[in-house]
Amino acid sequence: MSAVTEPRTTRSVWGRWWVRVLLALLLLSAVADIANxxxxxxxxxxxxSLRFAVPIVLAGLGGLWAERCGVINIGLEGMMIIGTWMGAWAGFQWSPWVGVLAAVAGGAVFGAFHALMTVSFGVDQAVSGIAINVAALGLGRFLSSIFFEGQPGGGISQSPHVGQIGNVSVPGLAEALDPIASLETPVISDIAEIVIGVTTGVSLLTILAAALVFLSWWVLFRTSFGLRLRACGENPAAADSLGVNPNRMRYAALTVSGALAGLGGAFLVTVASSIYREGQVAGRGFIGLATVIFGNWMPGRLTIGALLFGFTDALRTRQETTMTALLIVGAVVFAFLTVRAIRARNRGATFAYAIAAVGLGWWFLGFGVVPSEFVGFAPHLTTLLVLSLAHQRIRPPQGIGVPYRRSEAN
Structure with missing residues (x-):
C-alpha cells in the first residue's frame, strides 16, 4: 500500500507547488498592469534575479548539507568571503575556471576547519562559525595587501580585473518568442519574457548550480550515503549503534558545505562581477541560512526561497516604479494571510496581517513611492518576513546543533 501511496503523495505535493507558482505569476502579471x-x-x-539568486542557492545548499548532518554552519558567510578572494586571486593569475576550483578548495578547507573545531575539539558551533566569519574578513584584507596591492587596478580592498565565465543561450528560442513577448498580452507575454530570461545569456556556473540542486537532492535522499548522513543529523547515537561514524559523516558534510559556499563566492567574482571587492558577499551567507529554514531543509524549496530573495534583490537595479509595485503584492499576500488566520481563529495573527495589508495598501495609494533606503533593505526585510511566516511549519533535524560524544552517549 505504501508503495502505491507515496507516488500519489509526491505528485500532489508537486501539484500544489505548481498551483502556487501559477497563482504567483498571475498576481505579478496583474500588478505589472495595474501599476504600469x-x-x-x-x-x-x-x-x-538569476544572477542574484545563484550565490544564495549555493550558500543555502552549503547550509543544507551541514544542518542535515546536525551541525549549524554560521560560517557560510566567511567561507563565501574566502571563495571570493581565492577565486579572484587564482582567476587573475591563471583563468576564471582555475579561480572557481581555487574558490571551491578554499571553501572546503574552511569547512573542514569548522568540522575540526566543532566535531573534534568540541567548540560551540555558533562560536566557531562566528570566528570563521571574522577571520575571513581579516584574512581577505591581509592577503589583498600582499597579492593585490601594487597590481594594475588592485589594492588592499579589491583585486585586479578577473576574467568572466562564459554564457550560453538556447539557439533560436529568443527569436521565436519575441513576437509573443511584444504582444503585451497579460500572462502569456510575461511567460515568454520569463522563458527568454532564463534561456538567454545564462552563465555556465548558473547551470552548474542548478545541477548541484538536483545532485544534492539525489545524494541526500536517494542514496545510502545520504541516509547515513541524515541519520547523524536526526539521532547520531542511534546511527553510531548501527555502525555509522557520526564524526566522519560530519567532516564529509561540512567539507562539502564549505566547498558549495566557496563556489558561491566564485560566482560573485567571475559572473556577477569581474573583480573581488571587500564586502562583496554582503550577508548572502546569512540569507542562504535563511533559505534553509524557509525550504524546511529540502533542496527544491530552498531554491524557491533563494529565487524569492534574488528577485527582491534584483529589483534594486531596476526602475524605481518596479519596487513600488511590490507594495500591491505585499498587500494582497497579507490580505490572503489575514483570511487564513481568520479561518484558523488566530486573533493575534489576524490582527497583525490585517494591519500589514492595510498599511501597504495605504502606502501605495497615498504615496506610491518607495524610499531608496528601503529599496536597499528590501532583501533583508524579505528574509525577516519569510522566516516569521514559515516558523510554525518548519521541521529541523532533531540533532541539529547538538555535539556528539560517543563516551557521553554511552
Missing part, C-alpha cells in the same frame, strides 16, 4: 510596471517580469529582471 512592465519591467517587473521583463527578461532583464528575470536574468538579474
Amino acid at each position: 510596471t512592465p519591467d517587473l517580469l521583463s527578461r532583464g529582471a528575470v536574468s538579474a
Whole structure:
C-alpha cells in the first residue's frame, strides 16, 4: 500500500507547488498592469534575479548539507568571503575556471576547519562559525595587501580585473518568442519574457548550480550515503549503534558545505562581477541560512526561497516604479494571510496581517513611492518576513546543533 501511496503523495505535493507558482505569476502579471510596471517580469529582471539568486542557492545548499548532518554552519558567510578572494586571486593569475576550483578548495578547507573545531575539539558551533566569519574578513584584507596591492587596478580592498565565465543561450528560442513577448498580452507575454530570461545569456556556473540542486537532492535522499548522513543529523547515537561514524559523516558534510559556499563566492567574482571587492558577499551567507529554514531543509524549496530573495534583490537595479509595485503584492499576500488566520481563529495573527495589508495598501495609494533606503533593505526585510511566516511549519533535524560524544552517549 505504501508503495502505491507515496507516488500519489509526491505528485500532489508537486501539484500544489505548481498551483502556487501559477497563482504567483498571475498576481505579478496583474500588478505589472495595474501599476504600469512592465519591467517587473521583463527578461532583464528575470536574468538579474538569476544572477542574484545563484550565490544564495549555493550558500543555502552549503547550509543544507551541514544542518542535515546536525551541525549549524554560521560560517557560510566567511567561507563565501574566502571563495571570493581565492577565486579572484587564482582567476587573475591563471583563468576564471582555475579561480572557481581555487574558490571551491578554499571553501572546503574552511569547512573542514569548522568540522575540526566543532566535531573534534568540541567548540560551540555558533562560536566557531562566528570566528570563521571574522577571520575571513581579516584574512581577505591581509592577503589583498600582499597579492593585490601594487597590481594594475588592485589594492588592499579589491583585486585586479578577473576574467568572466562564459554564457550560453538556447539557439533560436529568443527569436521565436519575441513576437509573443511584444504582444503585451497579460500572462502569456510575461511567460515568454520569463522563458527568454532564463534561456538567454545564462552563465555556465548558473547551470552548474542548478545541477548541484538536483545532485544534492539525489545524494541526500536517494542514496545510502545520504541516509547515513541524515541519520547523524536526526539521532547520531542511534546511527553510531548501527555502525555509522557520526564524526566522519560530519567532516564529509561540512567539507562539502564549505566547498558549495566557496563556489558561491566564485560566482560573485567571475559572473556577477569581474573583480573581488571587500564586502562583496554582503550577508548572502546569512540569507542562504535563511533559505534553509524557509525550504524546511529540502533542496527544491530552498531554491524557491533563494529565487524569492534574488528577485527582491534584483529589483534594486531596476526602475524605481518596479519596487513600488511590490507594495500591491505585499498587500494582497497579507490580505490572503489575514483570511487564513481568520479561518484558523488566530486573533493575534489576524490582527497583525490585517494591519500589514492595510498599511501597504495605504502606502501605495497615498504615496506610491518607495524610499531608496528601503529599496536597499528590501532583501533583508524579505528574509525577516519569510522566516516569521514559515516558523510554525518548519521541521529541523532533531540533532541539529547538538555535539556528539560517543563516551557521553554511552
